[in-house]
Amino acid sequence: MASIRDIAREAGVGVGTVSRLINGSGYVSEDTKIKIENAMKKFNYTPNELARNLYHKRSGIIAVIVPNIVNPFFTEFVNHVETELFNAGFKMMLCSTTKENNAEHDYLDMLNRHIVDGIITGVHTLDIEEYLKMRKPIVAFDRYLGDHIPVVTVDHKKGGKLAAEALIRSGCKKVLHFKGATKVKSPYHKRHFEFDRVMKENNVETIGYDLDWNRFELCYMKKAIANVFSNEIDFDGVFGVDGLAIECMNEVIKRHKKVPEDVKLVSYDGTYVVDMVEPRLTVIVQPIQELAKEAVRLILELLQGKKYEKKSVVLDVELRQGDTTII
Numbered sequence: 001m002a003s004i005r006d007i008a009r010e011a012g013v014g015v016g017t018v019s020r021l022i023n024g025s026g027y028v029s030e031d032t033k034i035k036i037e038n039a040m041k042k043f044n045y046t047p048n049e050l051a052r053n054l055y056h057k058r059s060g061i062i063a064v065i066v067p068n069i070v071n072p073f074f075t076e077f078v079n080h081v082e083t084e085l086f087n088a089g090f091k092m093m094l095c096s097t098t099k100e101n102n103a104e105h106d107y108l109d110m111l112n113r114h115i116v117d118g119i120i121t122g123v124h125t126l127d128i129e130e131y132l133k134m135r136k137p138i139v140a141f142d143r144y145l146g147d148h149i150p151v152v153t154v155d156h157k158k159g160g161k162l163a164a165e166a167l168i169r170s171g172c173k174k175v176l177h178f179k180g181a182t183k184v185k186s187p188y189h190k191r192h193f194e195f196d197r198v199m200k201e202n203n204v205e206t207i208g209y210d211l212d213w214n215r216f217e218l219c220y221m222k223k224a225i226a227n228v229f230s231n232e233i234d235f236d237g238v239f240g241v242d243g244l245a246i247e248c249m250n251e252v253i254k255r256h257k258k259v260p261e262d263v264k265l266v267s268y269d270g271t272y273v274v275d276m277v278e279p280r281l282t283v284i285v286q287p288i289q290e291l292a293k294e295a296v297r298l299i300l301e302l303l304q305g306k307k308y309e310k311k312s313v314v315l316d317v318e319l320r321q322g323d324t325t326i327i
Contacts (some may be wrong), residue, residue, distance in 0.1 A: 002043035002044070002045045004018050004019065004022075006039075006043055006045075007036060007039045007040055007043060007045055010039035010042065010043065011032070011035040011036045011038070011039040012035065013032055013035065013036065017032060017036070018036055021033060021036050022047045058114075058117055059114060059115055059116055059117055060089070060090055060091055060117065061090065061091050061092070061093050061115070061116045061117060062085055062090050062091075062092055062093070062116060062117060062118050062119070062120060062296075062299060063092075063093045063094075063095060063107045063110065063111070063116040063118070063119045063120070064078060064081055064082075064092055064093070064094055064095070064119075064120045064121075064122075065095045065097060065103065065104060065107055065119060065120070065121040065122065065123050066078060066094075066095070066096060066097070066122045066123060067096070067097055067122070067123050067214060067216045068096045068097075068216055068217060069094070069096050070216075070217055070218060071216040071217065071218075071243070072242060072243065072269070072271035072272060072273045073216075073241070073242070073269050073271050073286075073288065074122065074216070075271075076271055076272065076288045076289075077122065077141070077288055077291065077292055078092075078094060080288060080289045080291075080292030080293070081120060081292040081295060081296060082094075083292075084292055084293055084296035084297075085296055088296065088300055090117070093116055095107055097123045104121070104123060104130070105130060107119055107121075108130060108131070108134060111134070111136050111137075111138075112134075112136070117137065117303055118136070118137030118138065118139070118299045118302060118303055119137070119138045119139070119299075120138075120139045120141065120295050120296070120299055121138065121139070121140055121141065121143070121145075122140075122141035122142060122143070123143075123214070128144075128145055128146065128184075128185075131145040131146055131149060132145075132146045134149075135148070137299055137302035137303050138299075138302075139151075139152065139295050139298045139299045139302070140152070141153070141291065141295055142186055142187055142188050143184060143185070143186045143187075144185045144186065144187070147309055147310050148307070148308065148309060149308075150298045150302075150308045150311035150312070150313065151187070151311070151312050151313070152291055152294045152295045152298065152312075152313045152315075153187040153188070153291075153312065153313070153314055153315070154187075154286050154287070154291070154314065154315045154316070154317050155314055155315070155316055155317055156187050156188050156189075156190040156191035156194075156317075157190040157191065157193075157194045158194075158316070158317055159191045159194075159268060159284045159286075159317040160190065160191035160192060160193070160194035160195035160198070161194050161195070161198055162284055162317070162318075162319040163191070163195055163239050163266045163268065163284050163319075164194070164195045164198035164199050164202075164204075164239075165198065166266050166282055166319060166321075166325050167199075167204070167237040167239065167264055167266055167325065168198070168199070168202050168204060169325070169326070169327070170237070170260060170264040170325040170326040171236075171264075171326065172204060172236050172237030172264055173204060173205065173236060174204070174205045174206075174207065174234060174235050174236055174237070175199060175204060175205070175206050175207065175235060175236070175237035175238065175239060176206075176207050176209060176228065176233065176235040176237065176238045176239070176240075176248070177192070177195060177196065177199075177206045177207065177208050177209065177239050177240075178209050178211060178224070178238075178239065178240030178241070178244050179192045179208050179209065179210050179211060180192065180211055181210065181211060181212065181213035181214070183213045183214075184213075187312075187314075191268065191284075195239060196208075207233060207235060209224065209228065211224060218243060221243045221244050221247050222247055224244065224247075225244065225247040225248050225251055226251075228248070229251055229255075235263070236262065236263055236264065237263065237264045237265070237266075238263065238264070238265040238266070239265075239266050239267075239268070240267065240268065241267060241268050241269050242267045242268070242269045242270070242271050242273050242274050242281070242283070243273065244267075245265050245266070245267035245268075245281060245283075245324075246267070246273060246274070246277050246281070248265065249263075249265055249277070249279075249281070249324065250277075259279050259323075259324050260279070260323065260324050260325055260326050264282075264324060264325045264326065265281060265282065265324040265325070266281075266282050266283065266284065266324070266325060267281045267282070267283045267284070268283070268284045268286075269283070269284075269285070269286055269288075270283045270284065270285030270286055270288075270320060271288070274322075278323075279322065279323035279324050280322040280323045280324070281322045281323075281324050282319070282320065282321055282322040282323070282324045282325040283319075283320050283322060284317050284318070284319055284320075285317060285318050285319075285320050286315075286317055287315050287316070287317075290315055291315060294313045294315065298311075298313065
């Protein structure tokens with residue numbers, strides 16, 4: 001394989017001149033540029049991408065941290081983020097925190113050491129103080145991490161309201177409401193607060209089921225549903241994320257109850273799994289692809305030197321009517 005010295009010798013110039021052209025770090029005359037490019041073609045020379053990135057103090061890598069990739073929401077989100085980063089000329093380094101201790105801390109350390117150029121984080125495990133120490137490119141997904149770290153989210157308040165109204169229209173009187181833990185400050189809590197508010201305003205009883213903090217895996221969802229039915233909790237409506245709603249619907253049907261006549265369900269997220277079950281779920285849909293696009297747009301702008309203060313990008317949600325509620 002040809003080296004930069006071979007290229008310089010063939011073009012009749014110094015190694016420094018070839019380096020300036022490759023790295024875009026200084027002036028090279030047009031005639032000299034042509035000579036160097038011809039020499040590179042002759043030797044089929046490809047500049048070392050890693051070396052070039054290190055010269056510019058860039059790795060060309062963005063770390064994306066999620067709780068796990070088994071959860072359908074994070075599977076879709078990560079897939080779209082990777083596509084957007086690739087189109088922008090970056091590679092993605094994926095970290096699933098449920099399998100690695102201190103993963104968030106390690107990735108922040110990598111950011112400090114220029115091993116990655118920036119971080120898109122959608123996890124809730126590390127104390128916020130660790131993020132507040134950073135003054136480097138970080139974008140948060142669905143979590144408040146500090147005034148200088150932009151956050152991408154959806155209108156969860158609207159989502160909670162739409163879900164509540166769908167179940168009220170369906171005639172529900174006693175609704176099982178799966179809630180996320182409030183251990184961290186996150187926009188998604190708004191959907192639970194608003195759901196409960198609308199239900200109370202309409203005299204509909206809600207049974208809150210508090211989920212464990214930072215648990216997104218399918219086996220935990222199955223365990224939660226088993227706990228509901230083992231305790232013989234009575235309900236005629238359900239509100240929870242896609243996986244929980246599906247598991248609950250499966251168990252309802254196993255017990256010879258009819259959907260939506262006996263039990264109505266509204267799920268939250270709108271991932272690909274809702275298209276794999278019957279009856280078709282009524283769902284509050286998050287625009288996952290657009291969330292990924294916005295997260296990548298923000299991290300690229302931060303890399304270009306843009307500063308943000310208390311920046312939130314809030315995207316819309318919509319109700320997609322299915323067969324698990326009554327119109």
